[in-house]
Amino acid sequence: EDQVTQSPEALRLQEGESSSLNCSYTVSGLRGLFWYRQDPGKGPEFLFTLYSAGEEKEKERLKATLTKKESFLHITAPKPEDSATYLCAVQAGGNDYKLSFGAGTTVTVRA
Amino acid sequence: NAGVMQNPRHLVRRRGQEARLRCSPMKGHSHVYWYRQLPEEGLKFMVYLQKENIIDESGMPKERFSAEFPKEGPSILRIQQVVRGDSAAYFCASSPPGTGLYEQYFGPGTRLTVT
Numbered sequence: 099e100d101q102v103t104q105s106p107e108a109l110r111l112q113e114g115e116s117s118s119l120n121c122s123y124t125v126s127g128l129r130g131l132f133w134y135r136q137d138p139g140k141g142p143e144f145l146f147t148l149y150s151a152g153e154e155k156e157k158e159r160l161k162a163t164l165t166k167k168e169s170f171l172h173i174t175a176p177k178p179e180d181s182a183t184y185l186c187a188v189q190a191g192g193n194d195y196k197l198s199f200g201a202g203t204t205v206t207v208r209a
Numbered sequence: 210n211a212g213v214m215q216n217p218r219h220l221v222r223r224r225g226q227e228a229r230l231r232c233s234p235m236k237g238h239s240h241v242y243w244y245r246q247l248p249e250e251g252l253k254f255m256v257y258l259q260k261e262n263i264i265d266e267s268g269m270p271k272e273r274f275s276a277e278f279p280k281e282g283p284s285i286l287r288i289q290q291v292v293r294g295d296s297a298a299y300f301c302a303s304s305p306p307g308t309g310l311y312e313q314y315f316g317p318g319t320r321l322t323v324t
Binding site for chain 2: 132134140141142143144147185187194195196197198199200201202
């Protein structure tokens with residue numbers, strides 16, 4: 099069974115204080131790894147897809163990287179509006195199209 | 210371009226009643242997925258459908274739950290004889306047709322409360 103573990107569970111940052119979130123995974127034949135952002139009371143919002151080890155993607159203050167066993171989401175100089183729960187999900191290969199999610203990391207950025 | 214639409218956004222049912230949750234995928238998308246988020250838990254896959262076909266229902270409880278995606282109209286997740294443990298947020302996601310790697314785009318969710 100696919101397993102996704104995110105750490106830490108919660109992260110409190112000062113505005114401008116860069117940090118990283120970790121997502122470690124076990125999957126049979128990774129098709130893709132996804133990062134989503136979820137605000138309270140809303141649905142997950144797609145951020146990135148990573149396909150293969152060594153790949154990196156960037157969007158504003160966020161940068162996602164992928165190795166064979168884990169992914170990192172780096173938040174550079176965060177702002178209060180970056181406060182959210184960040185979810186990592188994997189999609190296995192073959193005929194399996196479901197996403198298996200981690201429990202998420204809740205990031206709070208204080209001004 | 211409208212995103213994934215779900216309704217109702219909030220649904221209150223008494224124990225034993227039926228709940229019907231609707232999902233309209235993004236324009237051009239023909240694959241629909243349902244996920245459930247229980248309080249203090251992560252998102253869990255329930256079912257994957259294409260038009261008129263259930264492709265994967267490995268995450269669906271064996272009893273009381275059913276899903277459909279008819280040729281015309283939205284996808285429906287139906288929960289019969291609801292119990293308090295069914296209280297959760299139910300999210301629908303959609304992706305384009307094809308068998309490649311496509312992102313799944315989520316709707317705002319339906320929050321079901323069973324009293």
